[in-house]
Amino acid sequence: MSRHNHLATTPITIRTHRCGALTATALTQGIHTRVDLTPLNPTGEAHALITGRQTYTLTRTGLVHRDIEHIAGGSLRGPVLADHVCGRPIPAAHRAVTAQPAPQPAVVGCPF
Numbered sequence: 001m002s003r004h005n006h007l008a009t010t011p012i013t014i015r016t017h018r019c020g021a022l023t024a025t026a027l028t029q030g031i032h033t034r035v036d037l038t039p040l041n042p043t044g045e046a047h048a049l050i051t052g053r054q055t056y057t058l059t060r061t062g063l064v065h066r067d068i069e070h071i072a073g074g075s076l077r078g079p080v081l082a083d084h085v086c087g088r089p090i091p092a093a094h095r096a097v098t099a100q101p102a103p104q105p106a107v108v109g110c111p112f
């Protein structure tokens, strides 16, 4: 066992889990982690925590486990992701708001 690698954090790998959900896997401080790819809003993170899921911030170098200081301090920037649980997708009300695509003008007939 490598002595200096036991707390390794690795970049995420996107994988389809056996249940069909798209997930991200990585080593997070040496722990194998699999998260849903749906970013959480604060309500979603609270719900995840009280239902026993861990939460992480996705950074350029990998996932950072969100402990109480990270959650309260808000010092980490990046999407908040929760442990993947098969068959329990993130409800729409718990998803972080992302930019909506701009409405496209309807083109009726040839514009020329």
Ligand SMILES: [Zn+2]
Binding pocket: 017, 018, 019, 020, 021, 084, 085, 086, 087
């Ligand atoms: Zn699954």
